[in-house]
Amino acid sequence: MNIEVLLFANLKDVNDDSVNNYEVNKNLFEVNNFEAKKGQMFFLADSENTDWSTLIVGTGGCESEYDYVNLGAKIGKKIGKNSDIKLVQKAKNLDIYSIEFGLSISTYSFDEFKSEKSSSIDFKVIDSDYSEEIQNKIQSIFWVRDMVNYPALTKSPEFFQEKVEDLVGGLDINLTIFDEKWILENNMGGVAGVAQGSERAPKFLVGEYNPNAEKQIALIGKGVLFDSGGLSLKSPSGMETMKSDMAGAATAWGIIALVAKQKVDIGLKVYTPIVENMPSGSAIRPGDVLNMRNGKTIEVMNTDAEGRLIMADALAYASESSPNIICDVATLTGAAYVALGVEIGAVFSNNNSTLEDFLNSNLDGFENYHSLPLEKSYKSLIKSNIADMKNSGGRFGGAITAALLLEEFVNDIDWVHLDIAGPGRSRSSSAIYPEGGTGFGVLGYFNFLLDQSKN
Secondary structure (H helix, E strand, C coil): EEEEEEEEECCCCCCCCCCCHHHHHHHHHCCCCCECCCEEECCCCCCCCCEEEEEEEECCCCHHHHHHHHHHHHHHHHHHHCCCEEEEECCCCCCCCHHHHHHHHCCCCCCCCCCCCCCCEEEEEEECCCCCHHHHHHHHHHHHHHHHHCCCCCCCHHHHHHHHHHCCCCCCEEEEECCCCHHHCCCHHHHHHHHHHCCCCCEEEEEEECCCCCCEEEEEEEEEEEEECCCCCEEEEEEHHHHCCCHHHHHHHHHHHHHHHHHCCEEEEEEEEEEEEEECCCCCCCCCCCEEECCEEEEEECCCCCHHHHHHHHHHHHCCCCEEEEEEECCCHHHHHHCCCCCCEEEEEEEHHHHHHHHHHHHCCCCCCCCCCCCCCHHHHHHCCCCCCCCCCCCCCCHHHHHHHHHHHCCCCCCEECCCCCEEEEECCCCCCCEEEEEHHHHHHHHHCCCCHHC
16 A cells, blocks of 8 residues: 655645645545634545555654654554655654654554454655664664563563573673572572562673763663562552563663664663562562672562562672673562653752753653752661661652662663663553553663764
């Protein structure tokens, strides 16, 4: 199917030369109440002697990258079948890149476990300057979505490892896989402690790209494949979506794959502890004390505050290599989306300049971020009477106290912490985000790393 998409920002763009057979079809503009507002669209009746159908689309009011991506996704849903697409600008200064990206992102579906498979949709944009880069981004985002959407029974540590091996195969990424024995020998009490309630042994995956680059970045992703809460058991409804608690780890691998495909001139090393948090006779208990990688100790007050325990070990291990910046991404706290809602990523940093760099690299971007403070006075909330700290500071300021705990393990290196507990999973379907994994964070960190490679 061949589709010509004509993009109008206002009715002044519409004239006799704008549309084939405009004089014949101009009544359709009135019949369809077309005012060129964003999201308005309709198909023109096919003209004679042409192999192309024409879709009229309004862009008026599109201001941000998100607006254009959302518009592109709605165009994709409107077309709904394999097509060669020609995007024709009938207005100035349109963000064609984001419209094309939106077209591609609208094609996602996950029907691995459905008896009737949906037909895959592929759009080819004619004469595009952006297709390769966009497809690289889409492949990473869709891989992350798939990984989040796989059920926990399927998603064992071995399964996760195999999927990572498939993802990075053929790319300039060195993958190292460590087992439970190595985790114990390397004093990762947080990783081992969280994992010990499950029959599935933990893994620790490390990927390295461009180790000789002048600037080196470490990226840690939280990989809790299923979070029951441990002995601090979640409610049944609270567990329903906890297959998604490894979105941070999946995101980290999606990012390094994209960086490698785009050949970004920066060094990137990914660290992902992979565990299950399950209740059993061998599970850690509230009141237990864990010895962490950097020698500090944590009293476990709530076994459902487990992500920070595995992240702390990974951060400490990564900091030993003294990267220029250490980053992390995690579905860490419900408090983050209580504060910011489910569409905004919470960003913390121990360096104001680095924080501004991250926010500026995503200004008015497709993904939305907002900073939260590392309020030092809140450290008293995670003070323990019998250990260096405790893993829960209570109900209030939970995203902040979790971040303050992680800060204890970055060894004074410039650090960015991204809490995606809200936007890492879509609660309802839209043209951009079907219900389930979103891949949020892939573009945010990619934009940041791209900017860092230029500085």
